[in-house]
Amino acid sequence: MSELIAESITKSFADKQILQNVSFTVKEGEFVALLGPSGSGKSTIFHLIGGMSRPDEGTFSLDGKDITGQRGMISYTPQNPSLFPWRTIIQNVVLGAEIQKKPDYQTAQEMLEKAGLKGYENAYPYQLSGGMQQRVAFVRALLSPQDFICLDEPFSALDEFTRLEMQQWLLNIWQENKKSILFVTHNIEEALYLADRLLILSNNPATIKYDFSLPFVRPRDENLFLTEEFLQWKRKIYQALQENNHIPS
Amino acid sequence: MFFAIPNWLLPAPTDIFHEAVNGWDSYAHHLLSTSNLAVVGFVIGVSVGLVVSISLHLLPSVRQAVYPLLILSQNIPIIVLAPLLVIWFGFGVLPKIIIITLVCFFPIVVATLDGFRQTSPDLMHYMRMAGASKSQLFRKLEIPHALPSIFSGLKIAATYSVMGAVISEWLGANKGIGVYMTLAQSSFRTDRVFVAIVFIMILCLIFFAIIIGLEKVMLKGRRGKDE
Incomplete structure (x- = not known):
């Protein structure tokens, strides 16, 4: 809506x-x-x-x-991923939600898996490639309540x-979430x-x-x-x- | 002839070592007293430093007015200030704490304020767009972002605190390495002066190591974040 x-x-x-x-x-x-x-x-x-x-x-x-x-x-995804370097990936993706209300780690976990980031929940942003960081930033936007x-x-x-891959990925994930x-x-x-x-x-x-x-x-x-x-x-x-x-x- | 330097002028390292081992009983309580003083002074100095820097950060207009005064506070030679403090507050622990606080809080304030100032504009922008309140900005972004800087300040303050403690003891105390040193000096026990120097260094190193250990724990996972 x-x-x-x-x-x-x-x-x-x-x-x-x-x-x-x-x-x-x-x-x-x-x-x-x-x-x-x-x-x-x-x-x-x-x-x-x-x-x-x-x-x-x-x-x-x-x-x-x-x-x-x-x-x-x-909800907003900037030009560069703007992930918080001291937060793990899972802590990063819930940030947008955290600002508004209590974050839901269960959904965050599922969303990360769908984004092909399973196994990286407890990694830190610097350990991820540029494309993966951008995916994290987008998952963060999806998990925000807006x-x-x-x-x-x-x-x-x-x-x-990477861009082609990411565009395809974005289309898929958008079709699911609408x-x-x-x-x-x-x-x-x-x-x-x-x-x-x-x-x-x-x-x-x-x-x-x-x-x-x-x-x-x-x-x-x-x-x-x-x-x-x-x-x-x-x-x-x-x-x-x-x-x-x-x-x- | 030239090498025949008397022992009271420059003692041999072996003499210093002997004094360090044999004289343990005569200075152990001094050591304890100084470390206590340094730790208490450090904790108070750091707390004052953090409170000052956080308030200055949250009140930018006050910051502009007060910052020059903070710099001036560091221009007064401690050697001159210490006797004054003794005159005002006596020989108790208070003037000593004031001196240590005075040398400890400044590196904390400078480092913390710099840490706040260097908060990544991108992350700031994200937080604002996401609708973060001022207190959320502070807790979730500015404080964690400033932590590495704060630790730099803590490391400097930790070594200063030992120096501050020794200096404050010079000027009137009944125990402490500063006292031990003054006594040794005036009785030409140069070997003991060196023992004191060695222990001051060891104390500084221990403090430093504790801060580094703490930093490792608290900044876990941050390596390589800035490339």
């Missing part, structure tokens, strides 16, 4: 306007990717949803409730092989492969320029990358991004 509505969000830092009139909806159980060039204000949108600061104008609502400027309403998950370029620090996801990325293929809907941000100041619904059927697998339809979409998105990137005179 979670539907996020962003309504005409505007935000400036100092004199520079970062976001202008950004509106979008993420429906219940939907996987939405937010695509835009670096520095286009993608992370700012997350900070605003997460309540780190308030938008100058506009509101966010979750299931009809105004959550503008409130922290702890969404039903809405924000992922901020979670795979950008991984190598190509939480709503807002996924920020600057990788076109990643966005096409994972998402139901694709939002494209324009530059300076950012606003939602396109809102594409992707027709690819689920469950998806890596063969999708090579289909004609996928490549056509890729071209379309690429062009849409190109229009953006003209240097303003």
Whole structure:
């Protein structure tokens, strides 16, 4: 149960306007990717949803409730895994839940097993590879009590092989849990492969320029990358991004 | 001629060793007294240091005002301050504790505040986004994050505490290594001075080892976290 509505969000830092009139909806159980060039204000949108600061104008609502400027309403996975080095893996994955209420170690254990991390419960983060750490961070987000998950370029620090593996894994685990996801990325293929809907941000100041619904059927697998339809979409998105990137005179 | 240094000027290591073995009964109680004093002073100094650093951390505006004063407190030579403390508080245990506290708390405060300041911004950001309260931030993130720094401070404070104890005893006490040392010095028993030095070192090393042992237990699993 979670539907996020962003309504005409505007935000400036100092004199520079970062976001202008950004509106979008993420429906219940939907996987939405937010695509835009670096520095286009993608992370700012997350900070605003997460309540780190308030938008100058506009509101966010979750299931009809105004959550503008409130922290702890969404669950979040940052760019780097941000695991706590002094906590074991199991202690790390329950952290999000622990902040809100009493953690449930039983479910955490099951979830770690599903994520292929059985046997690592009592390991420390530095003992895990980058991909595994990212999985831990995502399990932590899933175990958090909030039903809405924000992922901020979670795979950008991984190598190509690990990334493919992780994308497939994310799709599988998301299909089982059906939480709503807002996924920020600057990788076109990643966005096409994972998402139901694709939002494209324009530059300076950012606003939602396109809102594409992707027709690819689920469950998806890596063969999708090579289909004609996928490549056509890729071209379309690429062009849409190109229009953006003209240097303003 | 040149090598004919009299024993009272520079005793041979064997003489020092003999004195250390034979004189045990004459200085054992001094040793005990100094270690007691150092431990009590260390515990009080560290507690004061932790309380001060935590309050300064939670009250940033106070921190800016008080931090320079803390540095100044370390600029007053202990040798000058100690007699004053004796004048004010007598020859009892209080002025001695004050001196040890004064030398112990500063490394703790500096190390702890640095530890808090270096809290990983990424982890901080995660905790905030997850809706952590100020006290959760403090308990679940800042304290554990500062622990390695706190232990660095503890190690310095542990060795300082023995020094502080000896210095405080110089200036008026009826037992302790400081007293033993002063007596030995004024009666030209250089061998005993060296015995005292050796035992001060041993005491420091024992303290240091205890802190390292404690650190190993409390920071278990943290190796390699920073690469």
